[in-house]
Amino acid sequence: AQSVSQHNHHVILSEAASLELGCNYSYGGTVNLFWYVQYPGQHLQLLLKYFSGDPLVKGIKGFEAEFIKSKFSFNLRKPSVQWSDTAEYFCAVNAQVGGGADGLTFGKGTHLIIQP
């Protein structure tokens, strides 16, 4: 079974600061990796995903994440945050053996607050 650990439950930053949210997973096989975001009052939506290939993946709204296999990590980054990035961010995985259609295993989420 997989598990996902997000290091920070609450993060407060000022606008224009750089962001890095940590995510580590535990699983003995190959995984697909995802970051989801839930803006206030909105649905969960996919920010970015990694299946294979270039370990640095770019998503929507200027976000990127880097898969480091040796560290079982998939940290989310953004060089300069905006007030509109205030949201809850979730790291998730599923096993590649399922072809990527399996249910997701989520971390507990990180509340990000950007102060103007």
Next chain:
Amino acid sequence: EAGVTQFPSHSVIEKGQTVTLRCDPISGHDNLYWYRRVMGKEIKFLLHFVKESKQDESGMPNNRFLAERTGGTYSTLKVQPAELEDSGVYFCASSHWDRYYEQYFGPGTRLTVT
């Protein structure tokens, strides 16, 4: 294109009662998932339908939970009888067979058992 919809948005019931949650996936999406988030905890996978068939129900907590997907369209999740620990937000998600990795989530149903 309409998104994933869920009904009701909120439900408050007493312990021992029955509640049925409904999910309407995006039209044409074969994959349908149910998840639950208990307060303060992570979002947990409950089960996965492919069309009308249960592909994986390993996350269902116990036999008080029954999920169905009639004709491969909408899905219901019934909790009978409800217990206090069933309180939480129940999310539904769907994905297309050829973009299966992109799960679209509904707004969730907030269930409170008193």
